[in-house]
Amino acid sequence: MKILHVITSLYTGGAERLIVDLLPLLRNGDENQVELLLINGVDTPFKQKVIECGIKVHFLQMTNDVYHPRVVVRMKRFFQQYDYDIIHTHNTASQFAVPLSRLLKSSTAKLVTTEHSSSNRRRSHWFLRPLDRWMYNRYDAIVCIADRAKDNLEGYIGHRDNILTINNGVDIKRFLRPVKEALSQECITITMVAALREEKDHSTLLKAMKQLPLNYSLRIVGGGPHVVADAVKAECYELNLDDRVEFLGLRQDIPDILEQSDINVLSSHWEGLSLSSIEGMASGRPFIASDVDGLREVVGDAGVLFNHGDAQDLASKIRHLCEHPDEYRAVAARCQEKARQYDISVTASRYLELYKKLISS
Numbered sequence: 001m002k003i004l005h006v007i008t009s010l011y012t013g014g015a016e017r018l019i020v021d022l023l024p025l026l027r028n029g030d031e032n033q034v035e036l037l038l039i040n041g042v043d044t045p046f047k048q049k050v051i052e053c054g055i056k057v058h059f060l061q062m063t064n065d066v067y068h069p070r071v072v073v074r075m076k077r078f079f080q081q082y083d084y085d086i087i088h089t090h091n092t093a094s095q096f097a098v099p100l101s102r103l104l105k106s107s108t109a110k111l112v113t114t115e116h117s118s119s120n121r122r123r124s125h126w127f128l129r130p131l132d133r134w135m136y137n138r139y140d141a142i143v144c145i146a147d148r149a150k151d152n153l154e155g156y157i158g159h160r161d162n163i164l165t166i167n168n169g170v171d172i173k174r175f176l177r178p179v180k181e182a183l184s185q186e187c188i189t190i191t192m193v194a195a196l197r198e199e200k201d202h203s204t205l206l207k208a209m210k211q212l213p214l215n216y217s218l219r220i221v222g223g224g225p226h227v228v229a230d231a232v233k234a235e236c237y238e239l240n241l242d243d244r245v246e247f248l249g250l251r252q253d254i255p256d257i258l259e260q261s262d263i264n265v266l267s268s269h270w271e272g273l274s275l276s277s278i279e280g281m282a283s284g285r286p287f288i289a290s291d292v293d294g295l296r297e298v299v300g301d302a303g304v305l306f307n308h309g310d311a312q313d314l315a316s317k318i319r320h321l322c323e324h325p326d327e328y329r330a331v332a333a334r335c336q337e338k339a340r341q342y343d344i345s346v347t348a349s350r351y352l353e354l355y356k357k358l359i360s361s
Contacts, residue, residue, distance in 0.1 A: 005019060005034070006036075008092075035057070038060070088111075111140050114356070115145065118271065190223070190262065211312060263322065264288070267289070271293065321338040
């Protein structure tokens with residue numbers, strides 16, 4: 001099979017991480033030809049990693065407005081040069097641009113898209129629903145990364161036989177570490193690995209830190225739009241947490257950072273199926289997350305959930321784990337066992353099965 005994945009860019013985020021881990025496995029040895037098309041082809045660590053894996057990367061030279069009409073024109077020219085059996089899109093700009101460009105060029109390629117979140121801002125605007133329905137109608141298969149994401153999408157556009165769930169996965173073996181047996185009460189390190197974007201709730205974690213003793217410190221790992229990052233850092237300063245909170249930015253040594261932590265946290269407003277939550281759960285440390293869609297399903301029966309936006313509840317649950325060693329170890333062990341269910345090899349196998357079914361039909 002000739003397979004093309006299309007995504008806006010390879011900055012940072014769950015969809016981008018999935019691309020990095022998934023594409024090499026989709027080659028299935030040398031059975032399939034797998035390539036990647038970026039709307040914004042700016043160099044990033046993720047992009048370099050894909051290239052190092054031997055995946056051919058194309059890009060459209062769009063570095064600013066990825067929703068500009070020129071994207072469709074340039075994509076049409078691209079498809080005049082290359083043909084594929086499967087074209088698989090991720091994220092909104094790609095989801096719209098590919099069907100629009102294909103209107104300008106007939107093709108037998110099967111179109112697949114992945115919904116990476118259980119919600120988005122577009123769905124709150126009723127006037128965008130007809131446009132979204134047109135877009136989704138162009139796809140032969142719509143993959144949701146969790147059952148809750150599937151339920152929410154069907155509630156938005158209606159039930160369709162071509163909507164299915166394939167859980168996201170990570171390269172679990174990179175993150176597995178021995179379960180931590182004990183922690184020093186002199187200095188307890190909390191870590192949150194997440195892009196600084198609107199769906200993440202760094203504010204609640206910072207307010208929880210304000211309620212925790214001075215021997216608790218926080219590391220925030222990830223990048224994002226300046227407006228969001230600046231707001232998070234400004235709140236940190238306003239809460240007088242400068243000496244207890246460290247912003248590490250984009251990092252490539254996430255497994256080591258998670259291992260050095262005592263508690264891993266993900267505070268969010270919503271998620272699809274969070275890859276960073278799976279990574280944190282695999283690390284041999286207790287994982288605490290917001291009780292919201294996309295986290296509840298993955299974390300709930302293994303880790304610890306706190307009430308969405310409730311800093312006091314989060315602080316209380318962090319302290320409880322750190323002050324009860326037996327429960328601390330039990331939660332860490334359950335998290336690690338649950339994370340093993342989300343290995344990227346399972347995700348790749350299910351995508352390849354879907355591609356073969358679409359082509360044969």
